[in-house]
Amino acid sequence: MIIHGKAYPRAGLVGNPSDGYFGKTISFAFGNFAAQVLLYETPELEILPNERDHSRFKSLPELARDVRLHGYYGGIRLLKAAVKRFHDYCHENGIPLDERNFTLRYESNVPTQVGLAGSSAIIAACFRALMAFYGVDIPRPVLANLILSVENVELSIPAGLQDRVAQVYQGLVYMDFDRDLMNRQGYGRYEELDPAVLPPLYVAYRAELSEGTEVFHNNIRARWERGEPEVVEAMRFWANLTDQVYERLKSGRGREIAPLLNANFDRRCKIYKISEGNLRMVNEARATGASAKFSGSGGAIVGTYEDEAMFQRLGERLSRIGCRVLKPEIMKSTAHQEAP
Numbered sequence: 102m103i104i105h106g107k108a109y110p111r112a113g114l115v116g117n118p119s120d121g122y123f124g125k126t127i128s129f130a131f132g133n134f135a136a137q138v139l140l141y142e143t144p145e146l147e148i149l150p151n152e153r154d155h156s157r158f159k160s161l162p163e164l165a166r167d168v169r170l171h172g173y174y175g176g177i178r179l180l181k182a183a184v185k186r187f188h189d190y191c192h193e194n195g196i197p198l199d200e201r202n203f204t205l206r207y208e209s210n211v212p213t214q215v216g217l218a219g220s221s222a223i224i225a226a227c228f229r230a231l232m233a234f235y236g237v238d239i240p241r242p243v244l245a246n247l248i249l250s251v252e253n254v255e256l257s258i259p260a261g262l263q264d265r266v267a268q269v270y271q272g273l274v275y276m277d278f279d280r281d282l283m284n285r286q287g288y289g290r291y292e293e294l295d296p297a298v299l300p301p302l303y304v305a306y307r308a309e310l311s312e313g314t315e316v317f318h319n320n321i322r323a324r325w326e327r328g329e330p331e332v333v334e335a336m337r338f339w340a341n342l343t344d345q346v347y348e349r350l351k352s353g354r355g356r357e358i359a360p361l362l363n364a365n366f367d368r369r370c371k372i373y374k375i376s377e378g379n380l381r382m383v384n385e386a387r388a389t390g391a392s393a394k395f396s397g398s399g400g401a402i403v404g405t406y407e408d409e410a411m412f413q414r415l416g417e418r419l420s421r422i423g424c425r426v427l428k429p430e431i432m433k434s435t436a437h438q439e440a441p
Contacts, residue, residue, distance in 0.1 A: 106138040106230030109432055110217035111267040112304050112396040112403045115358070115365050116276075116343035121261030122325055122336040123280040125343035127350075128267040129296065131304065131429035136209035136222035138180070140230040142201050148180050149206035153213075172214060176207050176223050182255035183227040183248075190247055191237060198235050205230070215306045216397025218264035224248050225268045241435070242288035245269045259322070264397070266291055272434040273299065275347050294347075296431040300355040301408075303391065303415055306401035307382060307424040321372065335372050339365060359392035359405045366394035375399070382424060389414040403429075 109130040116126030154175030158164040184205070191198050205227065211219035225248050232239060239247065245265040252258040266289075267274050273296045278289040324332045342365055346358045366383060369375070379399050386393035390411055392404040406412050416426045 102141065104140045104230050104233045106140065106226040106228070106233065108136050108222040108225035108229065108268050109271065110134050110211045110219060110222060111264045112217065112401070112429060113263060114273075114302075114403060115346045115362055115394075116339045117263060117365075117395070117397065118261065118321075118369075119336045119339040119343075120263035120276065120278055121259075121322075123278050123283065124336050124340040125275070125277045126263045126339075127273070127275050127294070127343055127346055128263055129273040129299075129429065130267050130271045130432045132432050133304075133427050133430055134209075134211040134217075136207065136211055136219065136226045138205060138207045138223070138226040138230045140203050140205050140234050142234075143204040144202060146184075146202040147204045148177055148184070149204060151176055151207055151209075153209075170213055176209070176220075178256060179220055179223045179251070180205055180207060180227050182251045183224045184231065186247055186251045186255055187228060187231045190239070191235075196237055198237075201234075203234060212306050212401070215400030216395060217304075217306065217401050218268065218397060220258075221248055221252065221260070221264045222268055224251050225265065241269050242266075242286075242291065246288055262289065270435060271432040272296060273431060275343070293434050294350060298350040298353065298355050299431070300358065300405045301412070302403065302429055303406055303412060303426055304396060304401060304403050304429050305382065305386065305415070305419050305424045305426040306396075307378070307422065324372075332372055335368055338368055356405070362392040362394045362404055363387070369395065378422075381422060382419065385418050385422060385424075386415060389418055391415055 109132050111128050111130050114127045114129060116124060120126045154177050207223055209219060209223055211217055211222055213219050228244060228248060245262060248265040249260055249262055252260045263276060266276050270291060270293060273294040275292040275294055276289055282289055321332060342361050346361050349357050382402055383393045386402060386404060391406040393402045394404060396403040406415060419426050
């Protein structure tokens with residue numbers, strides 16, 4: 102029997118990057134791409150490499166292109182760390198695991214290193230496969246924390262909870278990472294919203310602009326920890342924007358969120374160094390009348406558009422700078438057990 106674990110990319114609609122700073126965000130998982138992990142019982146435990154893990158190239162330029170697209174590491178380390186963290190969680194919580202072994206292999210067509218959470222999608226897919234194989238239920242808020250810990254504890258990759266919450270819950274999710282709440286229960290307040298409240302949305306990305314989160318976020322963490330007023334106030338500003346978008350969506354005024362999304366990115370430009378290519382992507386989208394902001398850490402944008410004519414203009418204008426534009430297919434919510 103082959104078990105399929107699947108997870109999807111995430112787009113941060115508003116509030117990011119305040120999720121790593123006790124802020125608030127609204128994000129959604131969309132099914133235009135997916136990461137999938139296949140698991141089946143075998144005599145020994147084995148993790149099979151994907152094309153992103155190979156180390157043989159036809160030429161030096163091919164090696165350089167592979168590094169630009171996939172970085173220096175493929176998915177093997179993500180799967181190995183995920184399996185180890187799953188084992189540790191079960192051991193720490195007295196959850197017995199039988200002695201069967203398995204083979205894992207993965208595949209993903211999520212664009213890499215463009216702020217669409219492709220790495221965490223692989224990890225989430227792996228956890229879903231392991232949970233199904235061993236018959237283990239993990240509450241959704243706890244599962245999001247575990248997926249995060251694979252990256253920032255096991256692999257020392259800077260990351261925030263937003264991506265993992267969106268991928269665990271799927272659909273459209275409002276997240277409040279209030280400090281007192283996080284300290285008290287270990288996770289935030291997560292509310293699933295009906296995607297029907299959203300205005301028409303697009304996502305655009307360009308792989309050539311990929312910048313890993315650990316590069317993009319440069320020294321913002323240190324500035325925030327020092328209490329630098331400009332950074333602290335920006336995090337509050339993004340949290341407030343999130344609540345404004347939340348209220349407009351809940352009251353049926355989804356078409357009024359465009360200025361708030363633009364404000365999210367404009368404030369980001371004041372404290373982050375944005376590359377020329379990423380700025381151009383946002384500006385080209387806005388030139389059509391659409392709103393635009395980063396979906397994550399750079400390389401992809403998300404925004405609203407008014408009608409099909411505007412969407413057509415988006416596609417034409419962004420394609421000239423090597424971008425692909427799509428209408429996100431927002432996923433249905435998962436049915437995992439809620440935390441008590």
